[in-house]
Structure formats: C-alpha cells, structure tokens
Amino acid sequence: MRKTIVAGNWKMNGTRESIKTLLDAITDRAMKIDGLVTLVCPPAVYLSQVVDQIADAPVAVGAQNVSEQSKGAYTGEWSLEMLQDLGCKYVILGHSERRSLFGESDELVAEKVAATLEAGLVPVLCVGETLGQREAGDALVVVNSQISATLQRIGIEGFASVVVAYEPVWAIGTGLTATPGDAQEVHAAIRAQLAEKDAIIADNLSILYGGSMNAANAAELLAQQDIDGGLIGGASLKADEFLTICAAAAESRK
Numbered sequence: 001m002r003k004t005i006v007a008g009n010w011k012m013n014g015t016r017e018s019i020k021t022l023l024d025a026i027t028d029r030a031m032k033i034d035g036l037v038t039l040v041c042p043p044a045v046y047l048s049q050v051v052d053q054i055a056d057a058p059v060a061v062g063a064q065n066v067s068e069q070s071k072g073a074y075t076g077e078w079s080l081e082m083l084q085d086l087g088c089k090y091v092i093l094g095h096s097e098r099r100s101l102f103g104e105s106d107e108l109v110a111e112k113v114a115a116t117l118e119a120g121l122v123p124v125l126c127v128g129e130t131l132g133q134r135e136a137g138d139a140l141v142v143v144n145s146q147i148s149a150t151l152q153r154i155g156i157e158g159f160a161s162v163v164v165a166y167e168p169v170w171a172i173g174t175g176l177t178a179t180p181g182d183a184q185e186v187h188a189a190i191r192a193q194l195a196e197k198d199a200i201i202a203d204n205l206s207i208l209y210g211g212s213m214n215a216a217n218a219a220e221l222l223a224q225q226d227i228d229g230g231l232i233g234g235a236s237l238k239a240d241e242f243l244t245i246c247a248a249a250a251e252s253r254k
C-alpha cells in the first residue's frame, strides 16, 4: 500500500525562534493516521533542534541534501551517518535548486540515492522539467531520463525504498501550478516506466507533486490517482497552510 506523504521543504529559511514557533503549531495538530506521513525538512543547522522538539509527535524529519561521501576532508558537507545519529529518516535529493545552482548531475544524484539507501534512510528523489523542456514537448522524456539515471545505479529493487517527487521547475516558487491533469500524466508516466521492471514496486511507490502546492489547490492535485502527496516549499512555512494540505492528504486516502 502506498504511503501518502506531505513534506515541507523549508529550504534556507527560519531562525531558531521562528522554527520553534512553526513546529509547535505543526506538532500540536499533526494527525496520526496509518499510511500518512507528515515530514519536515529544515535547514541542516536546525535538524538537531527539530528532532529534539518533535519528541513523540507524529512528524518525521528529513534533510534537504547529504554528501555521498562517508567521512573525511569535505569542508561544508555532512554525512548520512551524521543524519542517522541525529534521528533523521528522510533526505531530499536532486532538488532542482541543487541541480541548477550547485551543479548536481543525474549521476551524482544517483550516487547520493544509493548511499542513502545503503545507510537505511529514505531518499526523496526529485525530478522535473524546465519550462523550455515542457514547451518543446519534452517533459516526459526529461523526467524519464532523470529516473533512468537512478534506476541504472540502484536497480528496480532500490525503488522499493525510494520516494519520488515530481517538481516541474517552472512551478517552483512561481505561483504557477501544473494542472492536476498535467501532473497526473507525468506521475503516471514515472509509474509506468518503473512498472516495466516491476509492477508491484511501481504500484507501491509514493510519487509526490511539488511546485506551488498550497491550501487552495492541494485537494484537487491529491485527488489524482498517481499523486501520493506533496513536497511543499513556501506554503510549508505557514502552519495553517501546511496543516490544511495535510488534512487534504488524509482525506485523499479515504
């Protein structure tokens, strides 16, 4: 059975104080429902604070990135072992901001996914096309090739423990959202690509949508057959918006 996952990617935002306030509001009202995961991904420097504050609340914690290296002379990086040590369960990998601003290639992202699986954490593998690629009619080709790079590295069995997030680059932080139909088309194409290798693994894979998802548009997106949750940026910084999306996700499981 697929999990429904609502993940807040806080990106590079917050202070100790603002994160405490936001998290208090989320943990107060987070729902404990079988198969529903509420996930927050704070900036790395605040991971420890967030893990401590969550205590027994039904909220999981993820990092926004990790090194593929295990330890040593990698100034500015952090390792999977460190994330494990903190009690972090998920890692967002291959976000389009990492790909475009920090030069992360498909191959590097695949390497990070493999290392994350090996460490027993759950990778949230992000894929998505640019506006130019969509306008050229290449959205599915681009997304399928991003998935292929990781598939080659970890094999289909690896996808039994991966979460995929489809985030069209043109929808991130722009207020433009993919129509439910367009998003569903890409989600179905990702699932079909993996189903060619293993139908059961593909069917159990959670595929999240990201890109200007908010309290107003979440229910319609989440109602799509192959949309199993959201990876939320801006709207995850407001507790009410985020919790409304979580409630829509809970409703979509019924």
Ligand SMILES: O=C(CO)COP(=O)(O)O
Binding pocket: 009, 095, 167, 171, 172, 173, 174, 175, 210, 211, 212, 213, 231, 232, 233, 234, 235
């Ligand atoms: O990049 C995103 C989540 O990873 C989406 O960001 P927005 O929700 O701000 O568009």
